[in-house]
Every structure is written in C-alpha cells, then in structure tokens.
C-alpha cells in the first residue's frame with residue numbers, strides 16, 4: 001500500500017497546469033525549479049503528471065534500486081508515428097519484444113567481434129573525411145556536418161557491408177541530416193496531444209501528420225534497399241562490380257534472415273526492421289556529431305587544452321603516422337576531455353522519459369503508475385555538491401581516478417548515456433567513433449575560428465541538445481604528409 005505524498009511542485013493553472021509556463025530552455029528551467037522545490041518535484045502538464053529528478057541519489061533509486069519498475073518509456077505521440085507504433089529499441093515498452101531486438105542489435109552489430117570485423121570500414125570512412133578536409137585547408141567548414149556525414153557513412157557501411165547498396169545509402173547523407181534535424185525538432189517541443197489524450201485525434205499542432213510524412217520519406221529510402229538485399233540473398237541480386245559482401249554477414253543480412261525464420265520466439269517483421277534501422281541511423285548519428293562539435297568548440301575556446309591534447313597525439317601517434325583506432329586506449333588526456341564535455345554538455349540532457357509500470361516510492365514521495373519521469377542529467381552533471389567548480393571546463397578532474405569514470409552508468413553523478421536496463425545501446429560504437437574522429441581531426445590539422453568570430457558556447461535545448469550556433473572552423477596544415485591517410 002503506497003501512502004506517501006506526491007512530491008511538491010509549482011501549482012500552474014486549472015486544466016492546463018504548468019504547460020503554458022514551460023520554457024524553451026527546459027533543462028535550465030527544470031534545474032531552477034529544483035533549486036526552488038528540491039531535487040524531486042512534480043508538474044502537472046495538462047492531464048499528465050510529470051516528476052523531475054535532479055540528484056544522483058534519486059537517479060540511483062530509479063535506474064538501479066527500482067529499475068524494473070522504471071524500464072518502460074513514456075513515448076511521445078510523434079515518436080510513435082515515426083516508428084510504426086514504437087517498434088524500435090528506444091521507444092518500445094519494456095518486455096520480451098524490446099529485449100529481443102536490443103539483444104539482436106547489441107550481439108550482432110556491436111559485440112567485440114562484430115566491431116573488430118568492421119574495424120577497416122570505420123578506418124576507411126574516417127580517413128576519407130580527413131582527405132576531403134585536406135582539400136579544404138584554409139576554408140571554413142561546419143564541424144557537426146563533417147562529423148554527421150562521417151558517422152552516417154560508418155553506420156551505413158556497418159549495416160550494408162561493402163556493397164552497392166551501401167554506396168547508395170551513403171549518397172543520401174545530407175538529405176538524411178536534414179530529416180534528422182526535423183525529427184529532433186518535432187520531438188523537442190511540447191505537443192498538446194501528449195498532455196490531453198482527448199485532443200490527440202485532432203493532432204492540433206500537426207506534429208503527428210508531419211512525422212508520418214517523414215516516416216514515408218524514410219520508407220522511400222529503406223524499402224528499395226531492403227528489397228534489393230532480399231533479392232540478393234535469394235540469389236537474384238543486382239550487385240555489380242564485385243562489391244558483394246564477402247565472408248561475414250552484415251547486420252541487414254542477419255535481420256532479414258531472422259525475418260524469414262518461422263521458429264523464432266519473437267518473429268520480426270519488415271516494419272520492425274525499419275524501426276530498428278531508425279534507432280541506429282537517427283539515434284547514432286546526430287548524438288555523435290553533436291558531441292564532436294561540442295568538444296571542438298570547447299577546445300577552440302581553450303587553446304591551451306587544444307595544445308596539450310595535440311602534444312599527446314604527437315607523442316602517442318607520432319607526427320609521421322595517421323591515427324588508427326588502436327591508438328585510442330592510450331589517449332588518456334583526450335579521453336578526459338571527452339568526459340568533461342559529456343559532463344557539461346550531455347547530448348540528451350533529460351535522457352528519454354520513463355514511465356513506471358506500478359506506483360512506487362522515490363525520495364520518500366509517491367510516484368504513481370504511468371507518471372512521466374524525467375531524469376535531469378544536465379542538473380546532476382552541474383551540481384555544486386558533486387563537482388568542484390561545476391561550470392568550468394576542467395578535463396583534469398577525470399584524470400585523477402579513471403576507474404571511477406566510465407560510460408556505463410555506475411556512478412550516478414555522471415550519466416551521459418543513461419543507466420540501468422535502458423542505458424544507450426550504442427555505447428561501444430559511440431565511444432569509439434567520437435574519440436577516433438576527434439583524434440583524427442586534431443592530429444591531422446590545426447584549427448582556428450574565422451577572422452573576427454568568437455567561440456560561442458550557448459546551448460539550444462532539444463531532446464538532443466546542440467550548440468545554438470553551429471561551429472564553423474578552419475583547418476590548417478599540421479601533418480606534413482597526407483599519404484598517411486591514403
């Protein structure tokens with residue numbers, strides 16, 4: 001029997017609750033409300049009760065002590081419209097379906113063996129990016145665009161192997177980036193349909209319609225690729241020019257074979273395969289690119305830190321060598337820079353909303369079943385009780401004890417990838433790619449901002465939180481020979 005009170009919180013207005021008072025900078029507003037009402041508080045948003053948690057100990061209660069209760073999502077209607085009803089890993093409710101697709105993804109695409117098998121694919125893409133950039137020495141480039149396209153190509157290669165389909169898929173990177181931006185924008189603004197179920201069928205803001213339109217666009221890309229691959233696996237392929245995948249099966253092949261298996265405990269459909277592709281292509285690309293951009297912005301803002309990390313690269317990689325993925329474990333200072341950037345600028349400042357499957361007590365208060373529970377990681381990462389000089393960029397703080405700091409969500413003061421059962425499923429790839437891209441950018445070039453410009457570190461809130469102004473920077477010559485990236 002749950003008898004504790006609901007958490008405290010601001011009153012809001014009748015019917016609409018706190019909805020009209022929501023700010024565009026939600027992460028900051030949620031942090032200020034914690035200063036006023038304490039680390040756990042409630043907001044009524046229309047018909048929906050929302051509880052925000054703002055401290056490491058409260059995070060621990062929901063993602064460790066009571067993780068089973070808090071392992072379902074509270075999906076936005078817009079997200080369901082995009083993912084054929086929530087069939088992807090990110091939005092699927094906790095249960096056998098989610099467990100199966102997450103397991104397939106982690107085991108077949110991101111296990112140590114799979115990542116070793118795709119080592120050269122990642123190397124090829126990063127080296128290609130560096131060669132392209134070399135031809136742009138002295139001109140201004142947009143960092144997040146470069147990082148996005150590199151990551152997109154890596155992911156497409158890992159999905160489709162060295163095939164013609166992979167080449168086709170890679171040719172739509174720029175269009176896909178625009179699509180991902182639009183999707184993130186739609187998911188980041190409050191949608192009346194989420195807070196007043198009775199109004200949902202009217203789709204007042206037109207968000208659901210727009211998402212369905214984008215979903216059709218995605219179908220237009222994935223359907224022909226999947227059809228072509230299905231024909232190929234039946235031996236009717238149109239794979240020309242010796243590009244056919246050799247040896248090991250790529251991830252798409254594995255998924256399509258699972259679809260054909262009649263004995264599978266949880267059968268997987270074509271729609272579910274597409275939803276899973278969305279997880280990988282949307283969940284993986286913009287987050288990675290955003291983090292690369294934040295790190296470069298912090299380094300351009302602090303030239304002494306940039307200099308120090310370039311010295312580390314010169315020392316570990318050598319000025320006569322190009323960066324390889326195997327250098328990564330030795331780049332301790334770069335690793336500390338990444339962690340410090342993840343602390344100050346977590347890509348998902350409020351993670352992904354959770355929905356408890358039963359009422360429970362957290363921080364001494366009742367959280368009723370089906371409440372929207374938000375973990376304010378941005379506040380936790382800047383809590384003056386947990387961090388010395390919390391708003392300063394000091395990578396050294398992560399060098400003192402490396403074992404304590406990883407991305408696995410075991411230290412509740414530092415949760416850039418979340419924690420518990422719903423922790424990011426892509427950590428092994430994200431960690432590799434953010435570091436590999438940055439090491440290559442920083443080792444191959446020196447960087448400066450265009451004449452008369454200043455580095456601006458302000459944020460624009462969104463489900464993925466980006467810089468408010470895209471970072472534009474100019475690469476200049478550093479390594480004498482680009483043959484290293486041939």
Ligand code: HEM
Nearest residue numbers: 090283284287288347348351352417418419424425426430
């Ligand atoms: C720097 C890059 C990345 C960051 C910062 C990041 C962060 C996150 C966060 C915070 C969550 C939600 C965790 C929670 O609610 O507790 C998440 C979920 C997820 N991420 Fe990532 N992610 C990154 C890259 C990737 C990549 C590369 C992939 C796939 C290739 C990926 C796939 C996923 C999936 C599938 C989920 C849903 C997990 C679930 O609900 O079970 N992410 N990510």
